[in-house]
Amino acid sequence: MYIQYTMAQLYLPMDLEEEIPSHHLVRVVNTAVNRLDDAFFAAAYPGGGRDSYHKEKSKAWKSQDGKIENWNYDEEQDTWTCKAGRTLHFRYESKERTESGYEIRKRHYRSASCEDCPLKSSCTKVTGNREVTVSMEALRYRN
Numbered sequence: 001m002y003i004q005y006t007m008a009q010l011y012l013p014m015d016l017e018e019e020i021p022s023h024h025l026v027r028v029v030n031t032a033v034n035r036l037d038d039a040f041f042a043a044a045y046p047g048g049g050r051d052s053y054h055k056e057k058s059k060a061w062k063s064q065d066g067k068i069e070n071w072n073y074d075e076e077q078d079t080w081t082c083k084a085g086r087t088l089h090f091r092y093e094s095k096e097r098t099e100s101g102y103e104i105r106k107r108h109y110r111s112a113s114c115e116d117c118p119l120k121s122s123c124t125k126v127t128g129n130r131e132v133t134v135s136m137e138a139l140r141y142r143n
Helices: 025-035 038-044 136-142
Strands: 072-074 079-081 087-097 103-111 131-134
Touching: 087 131, 103 136
Parallel strands: none
Antiparallel strands: 072 079, 079 087, 087 103, 103 131
């Protein structure tokens, strides 16, 4: 019943309904759902319900000193500034290829000095200076 998807699969029907048999259960469910009165749901969820959950927007996530998403990026200087005000400078860029063949560009940054930083223990476990690897494309999708 299950057909394995491949990257060579180029065919998609113009209308998926053409592929569903006329007596299939999904058609019964679809008809039943289409007959429901939306007013029932609007009354049950005034204002439209709740937003989807994004851990990056939670107070717990935002309070974590070591999360690069909580730092400031200076695009002009190509630097990151951590919550303690330390600047991480660009060092080099690397590329890696996923199993499916997608290429990910990663940028590597390092702080000049994390000595005597009051937030170091909550930011990193390394003994030296903080280093981060960032996929700028992934960060753009998150924001």
